[in-house]
Amino acid sequence: MKSVGEICSDLIRFDTTNPGSGERPAAEYVATLLADAGIQPVVFESAPKRTTVVARIEGDSPEALLIHGHLDVVPADPAEWRLHPFSGEIVDGDVYGRGAVDMKGSCAMTIATVLGMKARGEKPRRDLVLAFLADEEATGEYGAGYAVTERRELFDGVTEAISESGGYSVPSGEDRVYPIAVGERGTAWMKLTAHGVAGHGSRPPIDNPVATLVHAMSRIAGHTWPVRLTPSVAALIEELSRITGQPIDLERLDAEAERLGKLGSLFKAQMRNSANPTMLNAGYKVNVVPSSAEAHVDGRYLPGLQEEFLATIDELLGPKITREFVSLEEAPSAPYPSSFFDELAASLVAEDPLARPVPYVMSGGTDAKSFDRIGIKGYGFAPLMLRPDLDYFGMFHGKDERVPVAGLEFGTRVLTRLLT
Numbered sequence: 001m002k003s004v005g006e007i008c009s010d011l012i013r014f015d016t017t018n019p020g021s022g023e024r025p026a027a028e029y030v031a032t033l034l035a036d037a038g039i040q041p042v043v044f045e046s047a048p049k050r051t052t053v054v055a056r057i058e059g060d061s062p063e064a065l066l067i068h069g070h071l072d073v074v075p076a077d078p079a080e081w082r083l084h085p086f087s088g089e090i091v092d093g094d095v096y097g098r099g100a101v102d103m104k105g106s107c108a109m110t111i112a113t114v115l116g117m118k119a120r121g122e123k124p125r126r127d128l129v130l131a132f133l134a135d136e137e138a139t140g141e142y143g144a145g146y147a148v149t150e151r152r153e154l155f156d157g158v159t160e161a162i163s164e165s166g167g168y169s170v171p172s173g174e175d176r177v178y179p180i181a182v183g184e185r186g187t188a189w190m191k192l193t194a195h196g197v198a199g200h201g202s203r204p205p206i207d208n209p210v211a212t213l214v215h216a217m218s219r220i221a222g223h224t225w226p227v228r229l230t231p232s233v234a235a236l237i238e239e240l241s242r243i244t245g246q247p248i249d250l251e252r253l254d255a256e257a258e259r260l261g262k263l264g265s266l267f268k269a270q271m272r273n274s275a276n277p278t279m280l281n282a283g284y285k286v287n288v289v290p291s292s293a294e295a296h297v298d299g300r301y302l303p304g305l306q307e308e309f310l311a312t313i314d315e316l317l318g319p320k321i322t323r324e325f326v327s328l329e330e331a332p333s334a335p336y337p338s339s340f341f342d343e344l345a346a347s348l349v350a351e352d353p354l355a356r357p358v359p360y361v362m363s364g365g366t367d368a369k370s371f372d373r374i375g376i377k378g379y380g381f382a383p384l385m386l387r388p389d390l391d392y393f394g395m396f397h398g399k400d401e402r403v404p405v406a407g408l409e410f411g412t413r414v415l416t417r418l419l420t
Ligand SMILES: [Zn+2]
Pocket: 070, 102, 103, 136, 164
């Protein structure tokens, strides 16, 4: 039987860059591993080579748990890396390559966990659905988005899900804090258009849409979004105060986030909405004022705050700019406190006595948003013990992405505890 480190290496060697040539070879590899262990996978494509693998394992209770991961990765430039990003080489106990952390390592843990359980003849406590998806690194349209609309039946009976971006260790003195995601900020990607009067560039400006647009972008970029502590973020801050033994001052949270370093980054981007101008497009000739100008803004809002977010955006834009959504996604949140969260936490503590599991909200988004649409409550839980020198989120989409084999083995033990 292949080890979790070997499976991770193998997966990294399939170049599943998105955009690129698709996930098919990696998906076929996963399907073969599962089939060889007697788990019958369903393999489907939303478009040629955009391949997803789903498998169901019967457990003692029909209330199913979904474990999903994505097989695609973001691009990597070999010139910037110490080792080739698709080598999957293991050096000094670390597997190197694009996707080691995000999230082929996690997919390898899921596979190693179920193969191990099969080999030992262990049945999961509840039905288990595994999904290895295409296209998470874009919009998920060819992966999770397609799966929940076109292959909805594969997820019948699923109540909860676990996936990426949580359950990893963050050093805190003698302890290790493990943030478990209980929600994500929502996405509001917007295209903004300013309309005006076209004319010669030498004339006094009448109604110049380029000027209107840049003034509005400047207001958005300069806006200080007010702190809005949602219950999960408030709970995290309280837990961190307790764990570090130093109360966190709610009146000066930005400074506190700085003081706490890596721990502070767990709430720094999660205590308010945000909007960043990211694209500008206007004009075609230096001496012509165009009749319109366009910009794109990446907006993110906390669970329950979509209305407030959009009202603020409209105020900042003013009357001359129209907005439309390129993508509008709800901000999902999973129950916390909850007995399932406690199960996740207990499985970590059982393998790491120094573990201090805490709830947190993701600043960005994952496939959990798609599954939330069909009523599946998602938790960010891909258990991983990291050495203090490895910065988990620094490696997400970063260069020299790598994951310790020992960390993957730890995660596999935690998952096995959770499932059996
Ligand atoms: Zn990911």
